Amino acid sequence: MSAEEITSSVLAATGVVVALAAGLSALARRVGQPPVIGQVLVGIVLGPSVLGRFPGDPSSALVPVEALPHLGVLGQVALVLFMFSVGCELDTSLLRHQGRAVTSVSAAALAVPMAAGAGLGWLVLGSDLAPQGVPDGWAFPLYLAVALSITAMPVLASIVRDRGLSTTTPGTVATAAAALTDVVGWLLLAGVVALAGSGGRSAAELVGLLACYLLAMSAVARPVLRRAGALRGALRDGPLIAVALLSGWATSVLGLHAVFGAFLAGLLMPRRTDGTPDPELVSWTDRAGSLLLPVFFITTGWSVDIGGLGGADVLLLLALFGTAVVAKLGGCTLAARLSGGSWRQSAVIGALMNTRGLTELIALNVGKQAGLLDGRWYSLLVVVAVATTAMTGPLLTWLGRDGDAEDAEDAEDAEDGGNDADGTGGRPVPEVAHAGTGSGN
Numbered sequence: 001m002s003a004e005e006i007t008s009s010v011l012a013a014t015g016v017v018v019a020l021a022a023g024l025s026a027l028a029r030r031v032g033q034p035p036v037i038g039q040v041l042v043g044i045v046l047g048p049s050v051l052g053r054f055p056g057d058p059s060s061a062l063v064p065v066e067a068l069p070h071l072g073v074l075g076q077v078a079l080v081l082f083m084f085s086v087g088c089e090l091d092t093s094l095l096r097h098q099g100r101a102v103t104s105v106s107a108a109a110l111a112v113p114m115a116a117g118a119g120l121g122w123l124v125l126g127s128d129l130a131p132q133g134v135p136d137g138w139a140f141p142l143y144l145a146v147a148l149s150i151t152a153m154p155v156l157a158s159i160v161r162d163r164g165l166s167t168t169t170p171g172t173v174a175t176a177a178a179a180l181t182d183v184v185g186w187l188l189l190a191g192v193v194a195l196a197g198s199g200g201r202s203a204a205e206l207v208g209l210l211a212c213y214l215l216a217m218s219a220v221a222r223p224v225l226r227r228a229g230a231l232r233g234a235l236r237d238g239p240l241i242a243v244a245l246l247s248g249w250a251t252s253v254l255g256l257h258a259v260f261g262a263f264l265a266g267l268l269m270p271r272r273t274d275g276t277p278d279p280e281l282v283s284w285t286d287r288a289g290s291l292l293l294p295v296f297f298i299t300t301g302w303s304v305d306i307g308g309l310g311g312a313d314v315l316l317l318l319a320l321f322g323t324a325v326v327a328k329l330g331g332c333t334l335a336a337r338l339s340g341g342s343w344r345q346s347a348v349i350g351a352l353m354n355t356r357g358l359t360e361l362i363a364l365n366v367g368k369q370a371g372l373l374d375g376r377w378y379s380l381l382v383v384v385a386v387a388t389t390a391m392t393g394p395l396l397t398w399l400g401r402d403g404d405a406e407d408a409e410d411a412e413d414a415e416d417g418g419n420d421a422d423g424t425g426g427r428p429v430p431e432v433a434h435a436g437t438g439s440g441n
Contacts, residue, residue: 001066009067014074014295016062017042021294029162032393034155036358039294040386043301053307063298075296077245079362080262082293084244086154086182086359087266089277101169101339101349105177105332109353110149110184112331116323117141117148129316131374139196143372146189147364147381148324152357152389153178159352159392170345173336174352182359183267189363190251190260193370209254213261217268221247226270237284257366293358300361303368304379317380324384325391329354344399351395360385 001009024038045051052059063071121141124130134140156178165171194206221243228239247265248258271277309317333350337343364381367373373381 001064006064006067006070009064010070010074013063013067013071013298014292017046017294017298018292020046021297032397033390034158034355034357034393036152036155037386037390039297039358040300040361040382042294043297043299044304044306044382045301046298047301047304048308049301049304049306059302063302068299068302071295072299074292075299076258078292079296079365080244080248080258081241082290082358083259083262083362084240084266085290087263088269089154089266101173101336101341102176102180104335104339105173105349105353106180106184108331108335109151109177109181109328110188113149113324113327114145116327117145120144120319120323124316129312131372131377133374134372139192140372142192143189143196143367143370146185146192147360147367148320148327149181149188150185150356150360150363151178151181151328151353152355152359153182154359155357155389156352156355159355159396163396165348169341170348170352173341174349177332177349178353181353186260186263189366190256193366193372194254194256196370196372206255213250213254214264216250217247217264221265222268222270225265225268257369259362259366296365300365300382303375304382305375306379306383309376309379313376313380317383320380320384321387324356324388325354328388347399348396351392351399355389355392356385357389360389 021039021042024042025035026038028035028038028041046062047059051062118141121144125140131140153175157175160166160171160175163171194210224239224243228236228243230236244262244265247261249261251261251264252258269277329350331350332353333346336346336349341349361382364373364378364385368378
């Protein structure tokens, strides 16, 4: 194909995907699902799993092989901007006021799924179920451990807001715990990817290079972000995008994925005095990151072939799904219960923390590019990410008003100084403002 033909194909595919993603996102929200479910389905439906199985392979007609790498680059740029927005929108005031329940839930959200994921990873190594091309050793089990512990903070925050849980104990605890889990989880994932793809560097060299990068971000990038954040319009937008992209480039050069640098750049954005992000900045970064994000799902969908999974893969899928749900939902529910919450409130927290959404898909994309997943395992884990996200809404509905009745009882007890289920010592639970993206990804 000529350069002009490739450009035409990229423009056509982008237009089709963005339009379909908008329609399916609206449909998903109407049926009580996060918009990311609709966006993921666009990529899967247009890819080899569905459309590619029709006579004539319409998938290849929509996106020619020559155009796919260009769409991949465009999707990665959108992904970097989105992760920058996720870092910007993290409400650090939630972490400053975390109580006993938040600490326990975030610890369980990491420790229990990581233990279960590492155990499952070690079990399959050396068998026919192991991913092809992944060397034996600790890399795959550790990656699977971190991947199964991911919680999608933006999706969770969107569900909390849409369900009216922002001022309830379950909503506040889950949002704060997810914020803390997000930060620690991405750091752990960065460590696993760095060591697995060190490119011959020793651990000491890797640590030294990362230390230099972090020092440069604090000494150079943070002042630029602070000055740019105080501006308005194009004077602000250009420097912010530049820092996000350059930070992503830096971590990519270090052997990490570009999303790590973008996320860190967002975390370094200055907050208001109370620790909450600037609402105007949140709105802008959300639009910048989400505008072309559906393009990312083209490459995601083209890497997933659900129809190619065999009978043994179905059993492995059930094992992965069961491990992910029991470890995350069960572990967080039990941690919240042991912290003093009621069973219904604890179950709501567990259901929210089990939401994986786009954050999990990004982690899977990182693992695939790092050579820690093959096509089969990538497809299986994408299905698990979509299924665990899709089950959150129905599960909350089944729990009945999301524990609101018990929250009312807690409020009455708090007035008497008798209830401390959330570790706040009977103080009113603050409303969660600005805790997530408007897109609900």
